[in-house]
Amino acid sequence: MAIAGKHNHRQIQLLAANSAPLIVPSESAPSAVHEYLRSPDVQPLFAQGDALGVLRALPDAIFDCVMTSPPYWGKREYQNGGIGLESNYRDYIVHLAEICTEIQRVLKAQGSFWINIGDTYMSKGLIGIPWRLSLQLIDHQGWILRNSVIWNKVKSGMDNTNDRLGNVHENLFHFVKSQKGYYYDADAIRSKPRESRVVNGAIVSGTGVSGVRYKRQIELSTALTTSEKEDAMKTLLSVLDEMRAGDISDFRMIIRGQQRTTHSDSARVSGRAKELQSKGHYILRYHPNGSKPSDVWDIIPEDTQNRELHFAPYPEDLCRIPILATCPVGGLVLDPFCGTGTTMITAFKLGRKSFGIDISRHYLEQAVERFGELM
Numbered sequence: 001m002a003i004a005g006k007h008n009h010r011q012i013q014l015l016a017a018n019s020a021p022l023i024v025p026s027e028s029a030p031s032a033v034h035e036y037l038r039s040p041d042v043q044p045l046f047a048q049g050d051a052l053g054v055l056r057a058l059p060d061a062i063f064d065c066v067m068t069s070p071p072y073w074g075k076r077e078y079q080n081g082g083i084g085l086e087s088n089y090r091d092y093i094v095h096l097a098e099i100c101t102e103i104q105r106v107l108k109a110q111g112s113f114w115i116n117i118g119d120t121y122m123s124k125g126l127i128g129i130p131w132r133l134s135l136q137l138i139d140h141q142g143w144i145l146r147n148s149v150i151w152n153k154v155k156s157g158m159d160n161t162n163d164r165l166g167n168v169h170e171n172l173f174h175f176v177k178s179q180k181g182y183y184y185d186a187d188a189i190r191s192k193p194r195e196s197r198v199v200n201g202a203i204v205s206g207t208g209v210s211g212v213r214y215k216r217q218i219e220l221s222t223a224l225t226t227s228e229k230e231d232a233m234k235t236l237l238s239v240l241d242e243m244r245a246g247d248i249s250d251f252r253m254i255i256r257g258q259q260r261t262t263h264s265d266s267a268r269v270s271g272r273a274k275e276l277q278s279k280g281h282y283i284l285r286y287h288p289n290g291s292k293p294s295d296v297w298d299i300i301p302e303d304t305q306n307r308e309l310h311f312a313p314y315p316e317d318l319c320r321i322p323i324l325a326t327c328p329v330g331g332l333v334l335d336p337f338c339g340t341g342t343t344m345i346t347a348f349k350l351g352r353k354s355f356g357i358d359i360s361r362h363y364l365e366q367a368v369e370r371f372g373e374l375m
């Protein structure tokens, strides 16, 4: 395990060339990050210290993506104190917001910021901490919220209450700095579509759509005029050709009087409903590279039984989509509350560099040990 004291550039270079990840003290972080940016190594770099202090000493616009999970407010105890121990949740939000200002500065213009944050009850009432922070970032820092992902943990933890539902979800917010031009690789996160095949000379989609049923519905329709029927049949044949050519992976046809519109039947609010009214049909094409994930993710928390001191479950799967979609290969990921380094492990496995900060040396040592197990 390479754990650095105060080092000059050359020593940091030599330590980084070691195969184990490096932990540097906060005062060495700027020079260590400078060297790290120039090295081809995707082994992570860790800094021990207060996130705000470490970030303030770093240059502008160096990170491609930030993925993090700050401590809950008033719920859990971590080594070395830090954020989350404030007696008032408003102070907690102020402290987090201060760190987010620095995150905004060190993030590239095309970068993304993902934050997983849990809520807390006070006097029986859910405080709404994730949204309070999120609105603060939107209203006062100019962040653009692209997604509010629901992390469905599937199983709830111990819950002895009998006057409310069990809590199984947490929020994961995706923020960007500007409306346009942020990096997003949607193809990297699509689920592979089921392949279409040819059966008795006819093309059949992976979900079994061959067009036979649609053809019959068009022919037998009493809600379409003769010319609308001809037009619908022409569209159907050309969509089947698109599928045969691999331009689309699947499709659905909506025919007047047969299927409902997918959004609204009112032509006033839905363009599709308008199309259905004027032409008698429309087509929903599926992307040839598969479908995008939705904003509800079912991920069972990591098993913490083997992790002696760290109590925050933060599964690698929660980091995969953020890193794949919003950090280019070889790019640099930041986690200012990295704990035992799950963000770094995921980044490393996906071929991205990463810089993790934590106030607790003990957790950073655990993170380095986790890398040892990976090698």
Ligand SMILES: C[S@@+](CC[C@H](N)C(=O)[O-])C[C@H]1O[C@@H](n2cnc3c(N)ncnc32)[C@H](O)[C@@H]1O
Pocket: 049, 050, 051, 052, 068, 069, 070, 071, 072, 078, 079, 081, 082, 083, 084, 310, 312, 314, 336, 337, 338, 339, 340, 341, 342, 343, 357, 358, 359, 360, 363
């Ligand atoms: C929810 S945990 C992160 C867990 C992490 N995702 C993992 O995979 O282990 C939050 C972390 O923030 C750290 N922390 C708390 N206050 C901090 C501060 N001011 N600066 C840096 N780290 C801090 C804690 O030590 C703790 O490890």
